[in-house]
Amino acid sequence: MIDYDGMSFNDLISSRIMQALSTHDPQFAELPHDQVGNRVTRNCFMAAVAKINGMPFFPKLAEFCDATLHANCDPTALTRGFFTPVSISGDKLIVAVANPWSPLPDEYLAPRFPDLEIVKVVTLAGEISRAIEAVASNAGPSRSELEAIDVEDLDEGIRDFDVTTDYDEPMAQLVATIMADAVKTRASDVHFKVEKEVFYYTFRVDGDLQPKVEIPMKLKDRLDAFLLNLMKLPTEIRNTAPGISGRFTISYFHRPIDIRYERHRTYRGYHVTMRLLDKGHINVTLGKGTLAFDEETLFELYKVMKIPAGIIVMSGPTGSGKSTTLNAILRELNRPEVNILTLENPVEDEVAGITHCDLKSAKEFKPMISSFMRSDPDIILMGEVRDIESAELAIEAAVTGHKVLTTIHTPRASQIIERFEQLGIERWKIAQTLKAACAQRLIKVLCPYCKEPTEGVGEKDRRVFCLDESWASTPVFTASQNGCAECRNTGYNGRTAILEIIPITPKVSDQLSKGEISPYELEVRIQEEGVLPNLRRSGLRLFREGKTDLAAISKVIDMTYSDD
Ligand SMILES: [Zn+2]
Incomplete structure (x- = not known):
């Protein structure tokens, strides 16, 4: 079947x-x-x-x-x-x-x-x-197109909150409408914030916060209580707990979408952030859609996938699509003859043939990994290296012959090694187990319907972004100020990923262990060689191809220096 x-x-x-x-x-x-x-x-x-x-x-x-x-x-x-x-x-x-x-x-x-x-x-x-x-x-979800309430029981006992149906209870209707709207506009996050005189919500779409939508102040407590109720959390804790985390699932035309909820108390009330884990619009196949890397990058990525054992780390800030790429790599590596285990918080992309485990609390991490190691794995995906414990376990798994895929919060690929050191790992240990250090960004793509051609890059921009003389006469495109209907007046339409890959070959590993070269020197050397994909070059390639503009690139990459 x-x-x-x-x-x-x-x-x-x-x-x-x-x-x-x-x-x-x-x-x-x-x-x-x-x-x-x-x-x-x-x-x-x-x-x-x-x-x-x-x-x-x-x-x-x-x-x-x-x-x-x-x-x-x-x-x-x-x-x-x-x-x-x-x-x-x-x-x-x-x-x-x-x-x-x-x-x-x-x-x-x-x-x-x-x-x-x-x-x-x-x-x-x-x-x-x-x-x-x-x-x-x-x-919007009008009455005529909405169906009767239909809630299905989930395993955990938390019910799907159907956002595409009608509710008699006005608060349920309000939240359903907002969440349905968020899914439609492909928002990654929904924020609810109480400030001194306003209560509002806003969406984050393609990395940018959208204009605020005000809600009557009197609704702030009811909305808060409604969301906590939805997750079966006691509403009393909101006055005492500084931070509350939770999860629930919404159903959008019967498509379940996981929501990660985070609430923190503020001076005037609270700030709730809900992250939508909607993979419906992200194409998680390497080389396609959001992950349509250029040939050079794809080739290096395939080489990385062929590494038999060791740690492959994807770095980048929150929202740079790190885990999407790792999941796409997992799909490629997924074969009946390999045992793949993942440890995520939460599970983002369930793939048949892969054993996904979700972390309910940080305390579960160590026992879970220990149990993993006894479960005869070939490949382990660890959601994130965030402390000495997870760093040590990743290294231990790599030393014992496993392929470990994970993410870490650092801007540049070369900083991965330093980050492990900061967590308390000796440099030689990470130098010998790390096989590929990667960094990723998502860059906004110009709306093809309204992007505006420009004759070249002006002198000021050339100086700020360290671009050579040739850009003065390179025809490029920039986002239209007011956009068009196709791009919801933003000038941009979707995002594309770019990657930087630093392979740690045995020679490099040896030099790093002995301290003959610093990670930064390694990065500069690789940049000078100009063969491996790097963020700046990939960003500029997209610019040259008319797919993005300098504003979008410089938002996610520091373009104010160049090591060339
Ligand atoms: Zn447009």
Whole structure:
């Protein structure tokens, strides 16, 4: 049985899909069903599905959907059935489906469009969600498109908070509307803040805080209590505890999204931050979407993945997509013959074939890792190295022949070694177990619809950002001041990742252990060689290609110096 993008195909259909895939690429012939999700691209998979059914395949069509056709459809039914009406052409209703074997589209649409003949085309499951969400976002979650309350029990006993349904209780409705809006605008965080005279919320989208939306001050205590209740936390603690952490799950058109909640007491009340762990819009495949690295970077990354044992560290500030990249690497390394264990807080991207463990508290870390080491692992993903304990355990695992993937909070790749030293690890120990030091950033991508061409970089910018004379005549693009409808007036649309990779070869390891070279000198040497991907060069490459601008690059990379 193949599970793909949330759809399940029975054995008979699965074997037909495998047959179609192997005529396209013979290496797929031997692929086990549970590896299809990891090894076959969406376009390739859906093209095979379309071919078997003799239907055309359109990888992009969300933009062409006639929104009026959704007026008498329930978005939940469409989402569940993986279909959407697209347009009417003569006496035909064009319907996009992701699972052509499902009878649901005909059953559901035939009575709603009785005079039309249904003609189906195949598209990606993600396109169908996009089409449905685009329509739903025009008016916000209005009464007509919302369904009756439907709460499902989760294992932990915490119920999904359905944000796409109607509530009689106004506070529930308010929170549901805000959270649904956050998912639609692809916010990474929602902040609620009480200040002296205002109570407001704001979203963080693509790394930037959006304009504040004020809420009546009188609601601050009820909203606070509502959220604590949602997580089954006693509301009394809010007056005594300086910080409260929690988690809950919201359901967005039946798509569960984990929320990490953090509240701290402030002088005027509180500041609540809710992080949305919505991987729905992040493409976690190396080389695609957000992780569309250039060939040079991909090549070095593949080399890193071939390292048999040792520590691979991804550094970068919060929100730089470190764990997304590590998860994408894990997907690549995921094979039936390797035992992969992860220890995360929380689990962000569940992959079939990988054993995910979530850390309930910091105290669990040591016993969990010790138990891990006895569970015959090949590859271990440790969410983060944050103290001497986790640093020592990562080194111990590497010394005993395991591949360890982890993250650490440092701006530059070369600082990873110093960070381990600060935590109390001797330099020779980290120099001998660290195999690759990487740093990542997410850079905002210019909106392709409104970006503005410029003849070259002005003198002031060239001096501030250490750019040579050639940039004066290099045609580039900058973000439009007021943006357009496509980019919600921000001038940017999504983000892309760039990477810096410093491989610690045996020679480098030896030099570092003996103190013959400092990590910074290593970084400079690598930069001078100019072969390995680095943040500044990758950022400037995107700039040269017209994909981003200096404002976006300098927001995430210190561009005010150059070691060239
Ligand atoms: Zn735009």
